[in-house]
Amino acid sequence: MKRTILFFLLTLAFGAVALAQGNEEILIRNATVMTASRGTIEGGAILIRNGKIAAVGKVADVKAGANAKIIDATGMYVTPGFVDSHSHTALDGTNEGTLSNTSMVRMGDVVNPTDINIYRQLAGGMTTIHQLHGSANAIGGQNSIIKLKWGKPTAEMKVADAPRTVKFALGENPKRSNSPALPGATRRFPATRMGVEEVIRESFTQGREYLQQWDAYELAKKRGENPLPPRRDLKLEAMADILRGKIDIHSHCYRADEIVMLMRLCEEFGIRVHTLQHTLEGFKVAPEIAKHGASASILPDWWGYKWEAFDAIPFNAAIMTRRGIVVSIHSDSNEHARRFYQEAAKMMKYGDLTEEEALKLVTLNPAIQMRLEKRIGSIDVGKDADLVLFNGHPFSVYSRPEMTMIEGEVYFDRKQDLENRAKLTAEKKALIEKERRTPGVAQPTVQQQPVIPTLSEEEIDGHQHGGPGRKKQR
């Protein structure tokens, strides 16, 4: 066992460069393949060609070309790369909290491809993340979807054919319950749940008027007139695209009443909530959610960290799944995202989800919520070769990912990581030593425009991710 792992790691170390160059085949064989769509294949093999999964099945059934790179994964488990439907990783900002509707801002503008959390999450098997705006306002910004291609520029990380999505938020965060108004400052509207509803209704109404304006303009042009185009308003343009169904709503929510409120409000305007985020009381209104057709992305087992979180239960995922809702688990946290698979494992304990149902919570289901299920989320022919190789069953606390690949390219390899550490330590020592030898003189500088920190999602939401205050269960 040990020797086979060593062999495959050596293969990797020398083969990593070759793997990166599309036009080759890679064959992973003798693995336990957890497809997340069609069960688990013991003694399985996966053939990767040009970054896509070309074949998957029993070892005997998967044939590779003579030049294929072989990865012997005897004793190992392979899962799809994990997909996080609610992340704030790798962004240079979280909240544009100044206004109650900031649908004009785009998280895709501020992706930080050098965030070390990308690499840390790769080491936990994460491959695709939905980068959300924060929850400080009723209608936040437009979100971004990236693959964690560590070392690549932003443009290559972005998923080109990803759908457009927007963040909404309900309850205590947008009404600023837990962030008292700054001394002397005017409190931002809204301050109540009624107000949050009103902001959304008003924004939809404005979006509808804007849409009509442009329709009238297009109509006039068709009549052969030469009208002045209406002013382009990026905020209302986003609202209009939401109403046209071109932008999916992903709404932060906790309580059952506000979940129902948002679904009814959307139905009034002829649209649908695409995904409910957090959805702590989703289990109370699961039939209503199923009927509306929303999916639910949830925090697995957090409760009691603020008033609206008191009624949460860990059976939420199982109850909603049994009601036919597409449920995913999300991290909302750089820390949880590093051991995402263990969050999924808990859902077998609470509510008896099957192993594959639990795995889907962090693979195929979030992919569906991000409308990327044709590309990612399961180990199926034609999908991107986003794969994680575990040294044991992914739901065991004793297991860890040995390798993570995206589109057939290795982005995390534990063996290489360990090797690199010595090199990096030596490089650091050398740089420190060089500076010590040539200390020089301090050059005074003038003050640059200070960068004002924006509040993080943790500060706003109060669910102190992984911190000492977490889960004070009451």
Next chain:
Amino acid sequence: MKRTSLLAFTCAMALTVAVLIAARTGSAQSQGEAYAIRGGTVVTVTGAVIQKGTVVVRNGLIQAVGADVAIPGDARIVDATGMTVYPGLIDSHTAYGVRQEAPAGGGRGGAAPTGDPIQMIMAQMAAPQTSAGLLPEVTVVDQLQVAETTFDQQRAAGFTTALTAPRTGVFQGQSAVINLGTDAGEKLVLKAPATLNISLGSGRGFGGGGYPGSAMGVLAFLRQSFLDAQHYREQWSRYNQNPRGLQRPQVNKSLAALQPVINGQVPVIINASSQREIERAVNLAEEFKLKYLVSGATQSYMNADWLKSKGATVLLSLSFPQKPAGLDDPESESLRTLRERAEAPKAAAALHKAGVRFAFMSGTLARPADFLVNAARAIEAGLPKDEALKAMTIYPAQIFGLSEQLGSIEKGKIANLVIASGDLFARDTKIKHVFVDGKPFEIKVVETPQRPGSPMAGGGRGGGRPGGGTTPPEAAGAGLAAGSWTLTVNSPRGEMKMTANLQQNGEAITGELNLQFGAAPITKGSIKGNEIELEYTLSTPNGQTMNGTLKGKIDGTSISGQMGMMGRNSDFTGSKTPKE
């Protein structure tokens, strides 16, 4: 204490008495005033180097230059034998001579104090929303404030021209290229507006500071501004073509000011330091087909080829990242930070190799003399010396569309000249004379970057080598408080780090605190025995000010006590940064 003790005012005595008198009285500006600089090595930049050349200056312009030039009978002679004559240096992005705007509004009276400094700064930012920092029509020309001594340090380092604009806001203002003379502001202007300056920083902060308050908000705000400008152009173009029967569009100062920008007549400067900020800046400019200059570009060593592929022009900062003062454990810094410090001086060579057009700028360097010190580091890191010189003379002149007037020693150009004791980039070279608009200036050296232990440099720059981050040697007689301190404040929001640079003169303390949000100069300070009391003023990004206090006891190299702001106190502890 350290700084004041280093203050050294010296005169360059090589000038003739007549020249000195002319400079002091300013009579050089009068009609027909002529100078002949003879005997020096003339580095023309655009032509060949002339050994023992002569440059004749009259009426603020270069009248003649060559090895064999007749010296007019009325010209005052400047003997440059053994010296080198250069065109005046150009700093391509500064905030020189810009008047500090008075704090707007005066804040919210009676704001309830709540405790920790961050809360208070945010409270200040929650002050009435203004459009400060969001107005593209603000011009630097209206904010220039130049006194006799304003540019002494710049001239002493060889600078005669700079692009200048304020450093705050999203739209930071329409910049001007000015000569660094002593005339009233308007007379110094060579070009205005030269550029419209834009920052992609985080805007005005979260909360009540107003939209935009985040990095993504700033980009959305800019996008909307340019879209509105395009719409405005369309509205007015339709109206001007055929006003009859059309409703008159409304005049809008901001959108009118953006017209030359979206039409490509005035370039934008976008501040961008990291690789990803550079990408954002270029993408934004391309989205709206703007002519653009990327300013800062500290990490351009990472994407020089990409910048070339975009046809970008860079104003490269010579303010290299420095080791923070008072760092206890060098291991505590990340490898990335260390790499960034080691790589930054290589950016110029990388841009040159990739073929990207660039000019140098001083960035956040407070002392103009450090500009040349750091340019020498860029040369050490692989930039050819003649390219370094061009990046502070003819290249910025070309970039700003001023190459017919500036950037080289040629007949008919503005007589901005630097006479140095030798090679501009050599460590012991001293600037002897500077001409701005044909007017000679005596060189006053206020402070020079100094390598510990080396003799004081007079009339030039010292041999300071930056980047190491050690502090200058402390003057003898400095007291208990003098030095650099690192303080940790226990605020209700958690620990906050800040530094204090204190000078002591008897019982008086001067200096400044450096908080997370900016520098806070000490307005009043004293020490009695080991008990120190300070008052300081913090300016918030939107131009408001807040007063605070610090009371503490010093015990050797430790300090502890209380810091107060708006009536609430927080405990702090701290220690003095050891001297080298």
